[in-house]
Amino acid sequence: MNRAPESRRPHRKQGSDVSIWTDGGTWFGLFLIGSVLLGWGILSLPLGGAVCGSILFVAILLAAVGCGCGWLESISNTPLPTLDRRPRIARVREVVCQWDQPDTTEEEEARRIIVEHLGGDGRTHVAHLGDLIHESSIDRFTPESRWQVYAFADPELATTMVLLTESHDDVRRSGYLITGLHGNTEFSSLQHPAAGSPFLNGKRRFAS
Template sequence: MSDERPPGHEPETGGVPVHPQPEDRLGSERSLVRATWVVVAVLVAWLLFGFVREPAASGAERSIVAVLACCFAVPLLVTRGWRRTLPALDRTPRRATVTGRVHFAVDPDSDSDVPAFDLIEARVDIDGVQVGTTIADIVAAESLARFAVGSVWDVYAFEDPAELNNDHRTRVILTEAHEDVVRTGYDLGTYVLHQRPGPGSDLLLRRFADDRHARKAAAS
């Protein structure tokens, strides 16, 4: 019997979808970024070569190639914040108590393919002060029921909570203790990333400003 599945369908085990792991999601994203930059470079090279070749490329040809290059480059530029070093993260586990949710709906008349999602609001003790904050992990619907009001979760806070704050909500990140929680992306305020659902945090695998110092301290 054939094991082929329609495109876009996840393999299942006992009726439970098998989601990609954090390392796989991050690796897939980086491979896609590299491939896209190669396409942009090829298009730009063709555009430049079109000015010196004989016969020279027509205005229509150059316009089409320029538009294609922009179509590939713009998404990379919009999401470049995720590929740069993120602000320093204090990896001291803190206890966050859920206080509610904020729902973000999508305009049904828009062309956006981003689904509606919820962000979890919580209160965290930071240096003896109870701070209202938002969990940056965008929790998938299948894990959302676990984040009932009053439930407690381990989180990391940024050393400067306001550095990425552009919506008057500071952000915290679920720690490795909650690798079973399925995420569909992350909302850091300044940067928002939507991706395929999967358990574990590929956000914690990204570069933070204090990672180099932490590695040196661990090695000494």
């Protein structure tokens, strides 16, 4: 399937425990250490000040890009928590734009769904739908409409996110949202709009 270039954005949000490689602080620390070492090494070269300054600027820029890409890849490739494969019913509570100030048409067309579902503890929880719904399917997600979803097996993650089950593979998605799983970082990825889950059928790994 052909895909449009992905639009990935991390956001700051309160969440659960963090892996060292999905924590933005780890990558920022690596960037700072690398910048100091680069500065020490490049400024020690027997070159003019202007030349050393230019080389150092480019080196630090490349280090920043590399650390940023490493962080995003860590978030997007880390296995998600164990999924409870027993379908449950979620009720739509609210539909909102994924971004207050979208930069592209794809971002403008993506919608975030907030739902209520019954958790494994028997209580009702509010969570985000991990599937970002494309505007061509959004009319079906009216307030109080009911959808089959999967939740994570860990009851402490009941307020993070749930996923549409395979019974809704006809719904067109704009991409996916990961929230509450990597500390205070929220991560979203836009892809070419298509039907089918962006998580299930081998598209993402889950812890066993």
